[in-house]
Amino acid sequence: MSSPTKAEHTVARTPSVRSHKSQYSSTSEKRAAPTLAPVGHSDSTIANEKGDMTTTAAAWATDEILEDDSVPPLDTxxxxxxxxxxxxxxxxxxxxxxxxxxxxxxxxxxxxxxxxxxxxxxxxxxxxxxxxxxxxxxxxxxxxxxxxxxxxxxxxxxxxxxxxxxxxxxxxxxxxxxxxxxxxxxxxxxxxxxxxxxxxxxxxxxxxxxxxxxxxxxxxxxxxxxxxxxxxxxxxxxxxxxxxxxxxxxxxxxxxxxxxxxxxxxxxRLPGEANKKPPMDFRICKQVPFITLATANFLLSLGYMIPFFFLSTYSVHIGLTPKTGALLIGLMNGASLLGRIILGFVTDRVGRINMLCLCATVSGLSILCLWPVAKSTGVLVVFSLLYGWHCGGFYAVLGSVIAQLFGLDHLGTVTGALFGSVGLGYLIGAPVSGILLDMTKPNTTYLWVILFSGISMLFGGAAIAFGLIFLRRYRVAQ
Incomplete structure (x- = not known):
């Protein structure tokens, strides 16, 4: 019996040209519709929620890659x-x-x-x-x-x-x-x-x-x-x-x-191959992981920026000073900055999709549970730190999840398509929140804005959880 191959993180050390054919390719001229790869498939880009998957193959195309001793090692x-x-x-x-x-x-x-x-x-x-x-x-x-x-x-x-x-x-x-x-x-x-x-x-x-x-x-x-x-x-x-x-x-x-x-x-890439890459197979957009992630991005972006936009004016509304409001925004941005870095390191240990779902859910819960009852500086500080930390972590993890689920060959197009739903959410979320706030005048209340933001983000977390359950059941079925 031959010895097992090295981990997928290494490359072949003997000069060779390998043609990677993924689960989204067919040996016939007419490609079959894309399907999720079974776990354990050598070219699978959907392995487990911890991100232990190969990155040497495209998710839906055939791509010839030159590998030899000149190729730098992965991760090191x-x-x-x-x-x-x-x-x-x-x-x-x-x-x-x-x-x-x-x-x-x-x-x-x-x-x-x-x-x-x-x-x-x-x-x-x-x-x-x-x-x-x-x-x-x-x-x-x-x-x-x-x-x-x-x-x-x-x-x-x-x-x-x-x-x-x-x-x-x-x-x-x-x-x-x-x-x-x-x-x-x-x-x-x-x-x-x-x-x-x-x-x-x-x-x-x-x-x-x-x-x-x-x-x-x-x-x-x-x-x-x-x-x-x-x-x-x-x-x-x-x-x-x-x-x-x-x-x-x-x-x-x-x-x-x-x-x-x-x-x-x-x-x-092989000489002359750079400009011959086939277009992305857009049938991947019909797959459950793509749909759930695009939906989650849209829902999360509806409410994502609302705390950044309104927390300062809310603090003045409840009787705090403008300086305190500016300080709260600064704390939220600082927590977001640290969350992006630290949660990025933690994610590689506990699982990328798990962390994505956790960040979205905690962000929504912090808005719904803390912001409506925040009538003092102390509670607002806790909310600013908790929300900033997890909302920053979400976008730190998102890029690695996209690469895990859809591979590297068309990573730019897939990332752009999924972030397009973020732009749509930003475009809709800000005007809707402004309308909700104006509707309460002259007795201004921020409750409807808070509910809109928190529920949107909580539904986004639910969409990610649905996708995670789907992937786990798919692996069991295999």
């Missing part, structure tokens, strides 16, 4: 840490830029704003930032296809140029429509091309520590908000908002474009 390659650092820097700039739009909004509605913004309502100005965030996620599938077709490096560089063009173009704006087009639409397109390589590329370099690696990457968004917020505020008061936009565009070129130069997959 030093270049993998370079990939994580570059992803962190990209998230730092991309989401640091988007999350600090409030600084520009505060300036645009002040007396120091340029003449064409005088009289513009807060809602009209806020739409600039909303457009950027919405297009970042809604264009995910198209951007993901670009990533899979032309590579992580090309997508990051092209995206950084588009972001820079949007910010620099906005610096010459003479009307608010130009800001919509440049700081909203163009910035969103560029961001969509850029964040996918950052969050997807580490999955090619890590398996056992994949959640930890992605957790470090996505924590860059929190650091970016902490650093760029006061920096932009200082620059606007020092050099004006136009030069601040130009300097921020330059940061995109250097920070994102420079980091993008180092992005690459661990397994090199």
């Amino acid at each position: 390659s030093r270049y993998g840490y370079v990939i994580v650092f570059c992803g962190f820097m990209i998230y730092f700039v991309v989401f640091g830029t988007e999350h600090t739009f409030g600084v520009y909004q505060q300036f645009a509605t002040s007396d120091a704003a340029p003449e064409f913004l005088h009289g513009a309502s807060s809602e009209r100005v806020a739409m600039i930032g909303t457009l950027a965030t919405t297009f970042t996620y809604l264009l995910g599938m198209l951007s993901g296809r670009f990533v899979d077709q032309y590579g992580y490096r090309a997508a990051a560089i092209v995206g950084s140029c588009i972001m820079a063009a949007g910010l620099i173009g906005a610096s010459f704006a003479q009307n608010i429509a130009t800001l919509y087009g440049c700081q909203g639409f163009l910035l969103g397109i560029g961001s969509s091309l850029v964040y996918l390589p950052a969050v997807a590329c580490p999955a090619h370099w890590f398996d056992r520590h994949r959640s930890a690696a992605i957790g470090i990457v996505v924590s860059g968004s929190g650091f970016g908000g902490l650093v760029l917020g006061p920096t932009i505020e200082h620059l606007i008061s020092s050099v004006g908002f136009r030069w601040t936009l130009r300097l921020q565009g330059l940061l995109c070129l250097i920070g994102i474009g420079g980091s993008g130069l180092f992005l690459k997959t661990r397994l090199p």
